[in-house]
Amino acid sequence: MLKFMFAKTGRYTTFEVEHYQFRRILRSFLINFKYRGLLPTMLGTVAGATRKSKLPILQDYLFHRQSGLKDWLDIGGLIDQKDLDVPEENRGSGLRYEATSEYELRYVLESLKIPYPSYNFIDYGSGKGIAQAIAAEYPFNAVTGIEYSRKLHLIAERNIEEVKRRGKAVCRDVTSQCGDAMAHELPNMPHVIYLFNSFGADILKVVLDRITTDLAGIKQPIYLLYNNPMQQETVEEHGFFHLIAKPMGGKWRVYSS
Ligand SMILES: C[S@@+](CC[C@H](N)C(=O)[O-])C[C@H]1O[C@@H](n2cnc3c(N)ncnc32)[C@H](O)[C@@H]1O
Structure with missing residues (x-):
C-alpha cells in the first residue's frame, strides 16, 4: 500500500505517462464528488474497488468513464x-x-x-x-x-x-x-x-x-x-x-x- 501511495507508475505503460496513481485516484474522487455528487462517487468507488476482481460491478461508474456529456454526445471509443x-x-x-x-x-x-x-x-x-x-x-x-x-x-x-x-x-x-x-x-x-x-x-x-x-x-x-x-x-x-x-x-x- 505504501509503495502504491508513493511510487510513480503508468496504468498502461506504453500509452500513459508515469504518474502518482494514488494522488490521481484521490483527486478523481474529489472531482467526482464536486461535479457528480455523492451517489455516483460512491458507485465509482465500488466500481474501482471491484475492477480487478472476479466480479467487476458497476463498471460504467468508474471515475474516468463518468461523464454528463457522453449521454447526448458522440464522444466514445x-x-x-x-x-x-x-x-x-x-x-x-x-x-x-x-x-x-x-x-x-x-x-x-x-x-x-x-x-x-x-x-x-x-x-x-x-x-x-x-x-x-x-x-x-x-x-x-x-x-x-x-x-x-x-x-x-x-x-x-x-x-x-x-x-x-x-x-x-x-x-x-x-x-x-x-x-x-x-x-x-x-x-x-x-x-x-x-x-x-x-x-x-x-x-x-x-x-x-x-x-x-x-x-x-x-x-x-x-x-x-x-x-x-x-x-x-x-x-x-x-x-x-x-x-x-x-x-x-x-x-x-x-x-x-
Ligand atoms: C488522444 S486524441 C485526443 C482527442 C481530443 N483532444 C480529446 O481530448 O478528446 C488525439 C487526436 O489528435 C489527432 N491528431 C494527431 N495528429 C494530428 C495532427 N498532426 N493534426 C491534427 N490532429 C491530429 C488524432 O486524430 C486524435 O483524434
Missing part, C-alpha cells in the same frame, strides 16, 4: 491511428483517438483563474470535440479544435451543434477545423492551449515553433494544458513554456509562457 482517415503524408507521429476525461479538464480549466473573455481556447488534435464542448461552457472569446481526420472532425461539428442547440454554449464562437496541427495559424491573442497526447516530438516541435511565432508580443500569460504529457521533455526543452503545476498526480502538466 478508442480509434487507432491506422483506422483514421488521415492523408498518408500527414500521419507522421500522430496518435490514436481517445476522449478526454470530462471532469479532469473542467477541474484543470477552472484552476487557472483567468479572465476567460480575454482568452481563446484551442485543442490541437481535437478528435470528436469533447474538449470544445466543455470549453464552450466557459465565456472564452473563442473555442477552436483542429483535427486532421475528416471523419472525427465531422462528428465534432455535430457535437458542437448539439451543445449549441441545447443552449449549453456560453462562448459564442465555437468551431472545429479539419486540418493538420502543424499548419494551423493562431490569431495574436492570449490562448489556453490544450493538448491530449496527440502526436510525437517531431510534430510537437513544429507546433511549439508556430505558437511562439504567432503569439509573440502578448503580455498576458499563454497557458498550455498538457494531458498525458508523453512529450513533456520536448515542451520543457523548447523553452517557450515553463511548468507551473502537475495536476492529477502528474498525469497532467500545466505550463505558462
